[in-house]
Amino acid sequence: MKNALSILAVAAALAGPVAAKDFKWAGTTDPQTMDPHAVNTAAVLGFLNNVYEGLVRRGKDMSIEPALATSWEPIGDGDGWRFFLREGVTFHDGSAFDAEDVLFSYERASNEVSDTRSWFAPVSEVKVVDAFTVDIMTSAPNPIFPDSIANWMIVDKDWAEANDAALPDKENGNYATLNANGTGAFMVSEREPGLRTELVPHGGWWGEAEHNITRAEFTPVQNPATAVAALLSGNVDMINPVPIQDAERLAESGDVNVIRGIEARVIMLGMAQESDVLKYGDDAGKPNPFLDPRVRAAVAHAVNVPAILKVTMRGNAEPASQLVSPAMRGYSEANADRPAFDPDKAKALLAEAGYADGFSFGLKCPNNRYLNDEAVCQAVTSMLSQVGMTAQLEAMPVQNYWPELRADNYDMYLLGWSPGTFDAEHPLRFLASTPNSEKKLGSWNFAGYSNARIDELLPMIQSEIDDTKRQAMLDESAKILQDETAYVPMYVQPLVWGTGKNIELTQRPDNFFILRWVTVQ
């Protein structure tokens, strides 16, 4: 009977002009808004990349490729960039795309109330040359500008103005919070915040469809066990992430595919380098040993990263040597070696620094931000204790964690960093520059690491057009950070997705899920 029914179903599907391909997927976070300029988080930008498009976009290997601009070229001697726009593009509501929409989207996205403002810090002016040419001028030469705007999405000027959404409103919301009108391959057909979002293909899309989806539905599922059950029972076709402890079992079960990849995010340890005294543990109030680079190097040698990868991450992650993963632009091949696990060397370094008997300090850790974060911190704690560094571990939800770090309530902490620009300059700006709120530098450099040469190199790296020279400077800064053990990079966080057997898709290192690469069999 069941067979007969399924034969009927197949026959019905074949008989129709186009076989309907429904695709359902689940992730942990619902995009909190449909406004592409209101919130700069991976959940929102990743989702909206299916709906809105920028001048450029990232391919399957993260390389920059044309989208709403067909080509671009530098203007003068690094004065800016000229973008040639694609003609014949329509928004989901049918209106045409042109240079005015680009200018409007620049003004909207770079406004003070927009979360995406930082992308446009180097921009001095945007000029409409003609209906399909736009000049974006920068105050200093900016070689990676096209790379840095891959997530800058273009909205329709008339639509936004007609619906009172000329500016994003994150606090109170507006029409653009719940509705979308992009040029992307999919359009939002139904949106129930926190419950489900339905997408259908955009019939007037300019590109060649690589997918065969006729309807896609996203549901946020917070509980990992619920998501796994939904995948196994076929209620959804894809989940992200698969809990790392279930990955092996699921892959072996043969019912689903487990897709593993390496994310852009590097997980590292930070150590207080501003405070004169330790704040936690038995030695609270005593001079801060982490001011001594030898002690920081000892930490790097004491942490057994291969063991963490094998046990805690179950073989799903790769070791990291610097603040970016090898997949990022500007990664330093010359500094690819990370400090070896060598407890004896760690002890020797500690003795040299005058801590032969070790010391006690506080380690802060989030317990709901990165994969297995608390377990990693526990492993680090016991590894450090082997060489005499007694960490007093305090793990907390990320909502409480950032305020603690901002208030300098730690001696050592765990941090994950994913560069939004996919370039090695990004962590230099946010993690390694001397904190300076006026210049908007070092805003995540909680430890207060400071090195004059890094501060000097950063603006040069930002404006160097020549790739070889630029890489040489990135290599130099990577070496400085390694020599001084500014941070202890441990590993690159893995991506683990699960899909039904009948699904083919592409996993991108930024953890963005791109619907137009999905095929349902």
Add this chain to the structure above:
Amino acid sequence: MLTFVIRRVFQSALVLLVVGLVAFSMFRFVGDPIDNMLGQERTDADIARLRTELGLDQPFPVQYAKFLQGAVEGNFGVSYRQGRPVGEILVERAPATLELAAVSGFFAITIGIGLGVFTAIRKDGFLANFIMSVSLIGVSLPTFLIGILLIYLFAVVLGWLPSFGRGDVVHLGWWSTGLLTSSGLKALILPSITLGLYQMTLIMRLVRSEMLEVLRQDYIRFARARGLKEKSVNFHHALKNTLVPVITVTGLQLGSIIAFAIITETVFQWPGVGLLFINAIQFVDIPVMAAYLMLISVMFVGINLIVDLLYFAIDPRLRAEQKGAK
């Protein structure tokens, strides 16, 4: 009578105020919403600006006073996460929770009473003893585990029922119902069993012990002696008298079903107010958390108030005491 009612209403309002104060003072321990609202590339200036805009830089009593003022006007603010009025979101989510609570309540009452009567009448029977033993699972296993076990069995292994969500819903005005579609009804089965199991066990055990008590009474023996049919004795005479305390307990349990729906809603990704609350905690969405806690406390205080007033209306002794007190 009027003074009693006024005094009880006044007390209820006081309870609500205290609940609000306690809830509100706890929010500072849940964390800081700012980092969640701003992306990775935020600057210290962004943090300061948003903090001012949301009024989070003001002292706690001022924030509480503002919240109270808004609440009195029926305005619970705007959700930090969704950027929409909290009242609107709560109204959207309420039907899911109320339907789930109603169905699981119905399930708990009917099955609970049925099994309770059965185990009381056949108190030494094998099946009755078996049911009593199995029912221990209902009280001892955590809701979370029961939910996961049911999902595993009925959704993953057997593939009969959906593992999460509410299925298709039909919108009747502002009310969305899953009771009118087959996928909606199917989706209700597992979560309502999960949510109702504890209440069902409770009712069953209560009915059984009450029933055993009643069956020992003289009037039952006389009824039997008069040659009335066993069925008539059990259901007409005994059950009726059993149900009085059962109704009281069940009424009070109704509130807890709605309040404890949080866990069930999380396991089944059931789009009700409980799930909304859990998400709000993760996001430190203070306006949503505050409104939810107030809503739940209003409900509990309301139920208690009604129960008290009903007792007052039913039991003449209470009225006599009141007069005596004067």
